[in-house]
Amino acid sequence: AEDAAEAQQQRAQQVARDVAGLVGVTYVFQRERDELSTSEWKRWLANIVRDLEGASSLGESAAELELLNDAAARLPVLFERALQTAAVPVSDFERRRRDQAFELLLGDTQAMADAAFRWSRNAGDARSLAEDVHERITMASIACFSLLLAVLAVVGVRRVLRPLARLTEVTEALERGEQVPLFGSTAQDELGTLKRRFDAMTIALRRRTDELREAEQRMRKITDNIPVVVSHFDRNVRADFGNLAVERVLRRPVSELMGLSFREIRGDAMWEIAKPHIDAVLQGQPQEFESFVTRDGETLYFVQRYVPDVDADGEVQGFYSVSFDITERRQAEALLAESEKRLRDIADNLPVMISYIDKDQRLLFLNETFTKWTGLDHRSTVGKTVAEAIPAPLYEQRREALARALAGERVEFDLESTSLGVNRFLHNLYLPDIAPDGSIRGLYALSTDVTEHRRLERQLAELARTDALTGLPNRYSFDEQLTAIIKRAQRAQTLTALLFLDIDRFKLINDSHGHGVGDEVLRDFARRLLALVRGTDFVGRLAGDEFVVVLEALGAPVEAEIVAGKIIDAINRPFATSAGELSVGTSIGIAIHPGDELDGEALLGRADQALYLAKDAGRNQYRLHAP
Numbered sequence: 001a002e003d004a005a006e007a008q009q010q011r012a013q014q015v016a017r018d019v020a021g022l023v024g025v026t027y028v029f030q031r032e033r034d035e036l037s038t039s040e041w042k043r044w045l046a047n048i049v050r051d052l053e054g055a056s057s058l059g060e061s062a063a064e065l066e067l068l069n070d071a072a073a074r075l076p077v078l079f080e081r082a083l084q085t086a087a088v089p090v091s092d093f094e095r096r097r098r099d100q101a102f103e104l105l106l107g108d109t110q111a112m113a114d115a116a117f118r119w120s121r122n123a124g125d126a127r128s129l130a131e132d133v134h135e136r137i138t139m140a141s142i143a144c145f146s147l148l149l150a151v152l153a154v155v156g157v158r159r160v161l162r163p164l165a166r167l168t169e170v171t172e173a174l175e176r177g178e179q180v181p182l183f184g185s186t187a188q189d190e191l192g193t194l195k196r197r198f199d200a201m202t203i204a205l206r207r208r209t210d211e212l213r214e215a216e217q218r219m220r221k222i223t224d225n226i227p228v229v230v231s232h233f234d235r236n237v238r239a240d241f242g243n244l245a246v247e248r249v250l251r252r253p254v255s256e257l258m259g260l261s262f263r264e265i266r267g268d269a270m271w272e273i274a275k276p277h278i279d280a281v282l283q284g285q286p287q288e289f290e291s292f293v294t295r296d297g298e299t300l301y302f303v304q305r306y307v308p309d310v311d312a313d314g315e316v317q318g319f320y321s322v323s324f325d326i327t328e329r330r331q332a333e334a335l336l337a338e339s340e341k342r343l344r345d346i347a348d349n350l351p352v353m354i355s356y357i358d359k360d361q362r363l364l365f366l367n368e369t370f371t372k373w374t375g376l377d378h379r380s381t382v383g384k385t386v387a388e389a390i391p392a393p394l395y396e397q398r399r400e401a402l403a404r405a406l407a408g409e410r411v412e413f414d415l416e417s418t419s420l421g422v423n424r425f426l427h428n429l430y431l432p433d434i435a436p437d438g439s440i441r442g443l444y445a446l447s448t449d450v451t452e453h454r455r456l457e458r459q460l461a462e463l464a465r466t467d468a469l470t471g472l473p474n475r476y477s478f479d480e481q482l483t484a485i486i487k488r489a490q491r492a493q494t495l496t497a498l499l500f501l502d503i504d505r506f507k508l509i510n511d512s513h514g515h516g517v518g519d520e521v522l523r524d525f526a527r528r529l530l531a532l533v534r535g536t537d538f539v540g541r542l543a544g545d546e547f548v549v550v551l552e553a554l555g556a557p558v559e560a561e562i563v564a565g566k567i568i569d570a571i572n573r574p575f576a577t578s579a580g581e582l583s584v585g586t587s588i589g590i591a592i593h594p595g596d597e598l599d600g601e602a603l604l605g606r607a608d609q610a611l612y613l614a615k616d617a618g619r620n621q622y623r624l625h626a627p
């Protein structure tokens with residue numbers, strides 16, 4: 001009898017522990033409401049059911065069951081509370097109601113636990129009695145199983161225990177997300193009520209499951225059709241959602257990945273990169289960083305966004321991972337950088353100064369040649385305005401052209417400027433940079449060094465105006481000069497004399513001594529003319545043995561006659577040539593420009609007529625054209 005009492009008491013203590021455990025877990029359940037505490041709560045409930053089953057094997061009824069009847073009667077209420085607490089709160093009101101329900105549930109469970117404690121204390125008393133009275137031991141032992149017996153007394157062992165076990169099973173099935181049949185009880189007793197309550201809970205759960213599934217399908221439909229990789233990880237960083245793009249990127253079916261940890265899916269290297277971001281997003285801070293996936297030797301690049309998944313209570317339940325594929329952008333950027341480098345290489349190696357100037361006249365680009373010619377390097381100059389970058393006089397030379405180009409005009413101009421001690425003639429081209437909408441964004445400035453070109457041009461121009469034999473200005477130059485001289489004379493109202501000279505019998509010199517000697521005479525003739533006139537007077541060779549001298553700002557016509565006389569005297573002095581000394585004469589026709597509207601051609605015509613007269617009169621003399 002004592003052994004039996006011992007065993008019964010142990011059982012009673014077991015029940016007490018289980019109920020206490022249930023109470024404890026209920027606290028946790030209320031606080032956490034997560035998967036773990038829910039399953040714990042159910043486990044403790046199942047323990048009590050098992051204890052009851054053990055106790056039922058006694059199959060006896062007893063008197064001291066009142067204590068437990070109360071607790072058993074509370075079971076349906078308990079489920080009702082559970083039903084209320086399972087509802088998802090959508091408003092503060094509902095949340096308050098849920099919290100109240102939890103408190104009530106807790107109170108109920110507490111009451112059950114109190115009952116069990118009392119019952120175990122009673123069992124302890126019974127043990128001491130057992131030593132004296134056998135009958136009383138039986139009574140006491142029966143008291144020890146009071147929890148079960150209370151149920152037995154109220155609804156009968158089989159009726160209550162089978163449904164309770166079934167409830168546990170069904171709850172677990174629900175938890176696994178499986179469809180469970182309803183009890184469909186119409187019984188009016190407490191068990192019937194209990195079953196109906198449970199059915200209501202099942203229906204609510206089903207509805208919620210359906211809603212969730214629909215929501216998930218909607219989300220899947222949307223996310224499967226966007227070119228973005230979307231996944232969701234729970235608080236333990238295990239995957240519980242992934243869209244179609246996940247399969248495309250990882251080349252694995254999404255179903256295979258569900259439930260796996262981030263590290264299992266993405267490997268150690270990616271885990272190391274992502275871990276700080278995951279820690280942060282689980283603290284509620286959104287994250288953005290770049291990541292990559294390498295597969296079959298090719299690397300895909302992503303911009304990775306982690307968004308915390310926060311529930312109604314503000315608790316982070318996990319996070320969404322959204323990845324944008326930027327591989328193409330990366331490749332395009334690489335290609336662009338390459339082509340930019342090629343362009344820069346070309347630009348740097350052209351012997352042309354190239355720059356880009358924006359609409360606010362800020363230098364945004366300059367090539368190597370620019371640096372070489374001006375000493376301004378790209379790094380320290382880019383961002384400055386042209387006025388800030390170059391010396392004020394140089395800016396002044398370009399100011400107007402810059403303004404015109406920035407008003408949309410293609411401007412070409414030449415200028416001479418000195419940089420780094422080198423003087424250059426620059427040919428500049430300013431090309432406006434016009435946006436598709438017609439606005440001016442800036443301008444391209446290209447400057448070519450035309451110094452050498454200019455020098456050649458000048459040389460050619462000089463050659464074109466110079467008589468190669470004597471070095472005197474030629475006919476072309478004379479025509480240019482005469483026009484300018486006449487203009488000056490008209491402006492200043494001064495006298496100008498044109499002396500037209502022809503060597504006498506020059507043909508004879510050529511014929512007698514050869515062309516070379518003739519040339520010697522021509523050169524000496526030119527030297528003698530130059531020696532006689534002022535530096536400002538014009539001396540030129542028109543052709544063959546014809547020369548001109550233009551005397552400006554004369555006091556009177558007679559001054560021209562004096563010069564002509566001096567010339568004849570000078571020419572009459574012997575010419576030393578390779579063929580010996582030769583005597584040379586010259587005839588001169590003089591025309592005076594009176595300061596009126598007479599043009600160069602007419603003046604030369606008059607001088608020619610006078611020259612004819614001088615020749616006609618016997619040569620080696622001058623004649624003045626009669627006014």
Ligand SMILES: Nc1nc2c(ncn2[C@@H]2O[C@H](COP(=O)(O)OP(=O)(O)OP(=O)(O)O)[C@@H](O)[C@H]2O)c(=O)[nH]1
Pocket residue numbers: 469502503504505506507508510514515516517518519522543544545615619
């Ligand atoms: N040596 C040399 N002779 C030239 C040159 N250009 C022209 N002549 C010659 O100069 C001579 C000019 O002769 P004209 O002016 O026609 O006659 P002229 O012998 O001077 O006789 P008048 O003018 O009537 O006194 C021609 O025989 C030309 O061949 C030249 O560059 N060098």
